[in-house]
Amino acid sequence: MKKMIIVFALLSIAATASADPFPKGNAQTGQQLFEKYDCNSCHNSMMGGDGNRIFTRVDRKRTSPEGLVEQISMCSGNVNAHLTPQEIQDIAAYLNIFYKFK
Ligand code: HEC
Structure with a gap:
């Protein structure tokens, strides 16, 4: 019985690890927002x-999906964008083209 539980726990970890970290984000909308706010300025x-290149540099700062979301909210202040949680997810989904978080 214990073994079953362990196997199940391992399986669910594996499933989480390969899941899309931003399932609610729309990368296309994210790209439009990124361009609209001129994020790369x-x-x-x-x-x-x-x-x-800031997203793929070897010493990049953000190394987790949570960190990426945090940085997007921080940087959105730079452009005076009041992003909704949904828009942050969209931009995160777009930027994950570079980060490739799983
Ligand atoms: C006023 C300048 C400025 C603007 C505008 C700006 N950023 Fe940034 N951004 C920075 C700086 C500075 C850093 C680097 C921070 C560091 O190295 O600690 C950064 C880093 C980042 C990173 C992390 C890169 C890494 O190393 O992993 C992300 C993601 C990011 N910005 C997203 C955005 C998004 C999204 C927008 C538009 C909403 C935006 N930025 C607009 C200045 C800006």
Whole structure:
């Protein structure tokens, strides 16, 4: 009986690990928001022209889905965007093209 429980626990961990971290986010909407707010305006100058490189640099700051969401809310203040939780999920889903969180 105990063994069954352990196997089940392991299976559910495996299922969570491969799940989409932003199931409610729409990457296409996220990209539109990202462009609308010109999110790369600062990142571009920081990364020598290609702002997207900030998301794939080796020493990138955000290493988890939660961290990514947190950074999006922080950075949205930079552009005075009052993003809804849904919009943050959308942008996270878009940026996960670079982060590839599972
Ligand atoms: C006023 C300038 C500025 C604007 C505008 C800006 N950012 Fe940022 N962003 C930064 C800075 C500075 C960092 C790097 C922080 C660090 O290195 O600790 C950063 C880092 C990030 C990161 C983390 C990169 C990493 O290392 O993992 C994400 C994600 C991000 N920004 C998303 C956004 C989004 C989404 C928007 C638009 C809503 C946006 N940013 C607009 C300045 C800006």
